[in-house]
Amino acid sequence: MKKSALQYKKTFLIYLEKVRGYSDLTLKTYDEAITEALDSIEIEEKPTTTLFNLMPYRIKIASLKQKTIAKKLSAIRSFTEYLNTQGEHITLKADDSIKVAKTLPKPIPHEHIMEALEKADKEERLAVTMLYTLGLRISELAGLKVADIDTDWIRVVGKGNKQRDIPLLGTTGKLLREYLDEMRPKKYLFEKNSRKLSENSLRYIITKVFKRVALKVTPHQLRHSYATVLLNNNARIADVSELLGHSSMATTQIYTKLGSALKMQNYNKAHPLCKEIDDTF
Known part of the structure; x- marks a missing residue:
């Protein structure tokens, strides 16, 4: 063996x-x-x-x-x-897990996502946009059915078959309508030969898009980016938790720690006294 x-x-x-x-x-x-x-x-x-x-x-x-x-x-x-x-x-x-401290998620800066989208085809652009503007898990994106897409909302089936409704941005809705009109999927949003596109195939699409701009990006990082953008722009943590499909707000709170870390980093860069102190060492 x-x-x-x-x-x-x-x-x-x-x-x-x-x-x-x-x-x-x-x-x-x-x-x-x-x-x-x-x-x-x-x-x-x-x-x-x-x-x-x-x-x-x-x-x-x-x-x-x-x-x-x-x-x-x-x-x-x-x-x-x-x-x-x-x-x-x-x-x-003897496969007991080792407990380690949780690390902060690594969101992708907005400008890098937009740069990658400029080089993407229609299917690639929609996949990236759906993850970034809806905060979906890759499994949720793969399982998204055409019947669950409305004009202003989509219904997502998450972990434990729990359903949640997520609002569609106007730009995302426009991309969706164009894609549906052209590709005419039968049951699932992303299909190949009338069969649901696998999670691995969608992962490969995301990897390929960002590889063109010399970045290693996973679908889950786009979900992190979605959560971070909302919280950094003063969205309520309870609302973000519901949109992400978290069973507990404690899971969502890790993104607030990320926001605090970024604020401290930006403060250290911006404050003149911090610069003076750095220059003295």
């Missing part, structure tokens, strides 16, 4: 690069984590599954920082999920 897992690793890394749009640095991290894990883990063949015991590997990397350990384990989990999609039956043992 270890030999076949190493062979699968090559196709897995290609998938991460071509479909998921992962950066070279992330690919290197995944490659190293999987290789060193396969050298350390105990593999036990059972009648219905192959057991990957991660304990020897966890002991090996125990001295590393928690965030580094969490990233390595995340890479192993993703690889295991991939193996299962390829027809292997893998079960992980």
Whole structure:
């Protein structure tokens, strides 16, 4: 099994690069984590599954920082999920999560998004705009049905099949109407050969659009950008939480921390006394 897992690793890394749009640095991290894990883990063949015991590997990397350990384990989990999609039956043992402090989301500046949109075709422009002006998850965008689009609102089915209504900006509505008139999708907004476009296909579209302007951008970063723009322009946190489909406002509050961090950064750049202090050191 270890030999076949190493062979699968090559196709897995290609998938991460071509479909998921992962950066070279992330690919290197995944490659190293999987290789060193396969050298350390105990593999036990059972009648219905192959057991990957991660304990020897966890002991090996125990001295590393928690965030580094969490990233390595995340890479192993993703690889295991991939193996299962390829027809292997893998079960992980000693797979307890590592708790790490939450980092602030990384929104994309508005000007960079507009620059990318200028180089996008009609389908690409609509996908990026929907994520940026509606704050959708990629799964929600993939599952968006034509029947759920109204003149001024769209109905979105989010996590746990919870529905929420999100207002359409005039510019987004115009793009939508033009796209619908030209493409005539039957059931889902984004289709190929009358079938729903997959989440991975939509991720690839977003990756491709921003790659043209030399940026690595994920669909979720556009959702972060949507939330950050609203809160930085004094939208109520309760409203933003509802628009994002968060089950708790505590999840939305991370964006208020981001806004505070940006305000402090801008203050330090703008205040003359801060500049004088910087010049003295």
